[in-house]
């Protein structure tokens with residue numbers, strides 16, 4: 001299985017609850033596995049980013065001319081390194097999507113003979129991404145650009161219109177829901193803690209807002225009910241945002257899932273998509289455990305689960 005990763009994802013944010021070191025630590029943890037091949041991404045082009053984001057917002061990000069309230073809303077200090085690191089990360093999700101769908105190295109015009117009618121399950125992981133709070137015209141909650149939305153638009157550009165986004169970060173996928181609200185070709189599923197950030201939750205195709213402290217059993221039961229609805233959309237590619245922040249010791253989440261519960265979650269998603277024979281793209285999304293090592297272990301376990309299914 002191919003895993004997209006760059007050590008440039010570790011961005012200096014000063015003292016911050018978002019541990020960008022996690023990307024490197026996960027990659028190191030997985031580096032000895034013979035069944036995982038690491039792929040270095042190319043940055044997304046500004047034209048690709050413009051498939052989702054407004055020209056005005058991209059110009060402000062590029063030139064460092066965001067207003068004070070915009071920086072406050074993004075909750076990240078602006079720097080050229082930050083912008084370039086996240087632009088690279090958008091490219092990483094695009095790369096993983098092209099690998100999973102077998103569209104790598106093709107353009108819209110050259111893919112005429114390509115067939116996805118194969119029973120071989122293809123999965124690619126991105127040790128990064130899942131920046132679901134980014135909207136077309138602004139960034140929010142540590143998410144400057146919406147990598148999954150951009151990658152979905154790139155796939156649509158290349159002829160794969162029907163897409164499902166399964167967002168299991170503890171926080172609602174507000175940016176993603178907003179972006180695809182009026183695109184019936186994209187099924188957005190967000191399963192999240194209802195009484196948590198963000199306050200305003202634009203409607204996903206399917207929102208499952210869970211109570212505080214839902215714990216494993218409730219969570220897995222709800223997921224089992226939700227997944228068939230996403231698959232009934234007959235997606236040609238599934239994006240999975242495997243947030244580590246539903247974890248019981250997360251500083252920003254309150255769903256209180258155990259490590260075992262999270263592993264069962266991953267297995268359920270991967271098995272469902274694998275059984276349907278649909279290409280799967282795994283991204284990490286959030287993770288803010290008190291102990292960084294827990295976040296790293298949860299994310300690494302997700303990727304190992306995917307590699308085992310490949």
Ligand SMILES: [Zn+2]
Nearest residue numbers: 169170171286
């Ligand atoms: Zn989150």
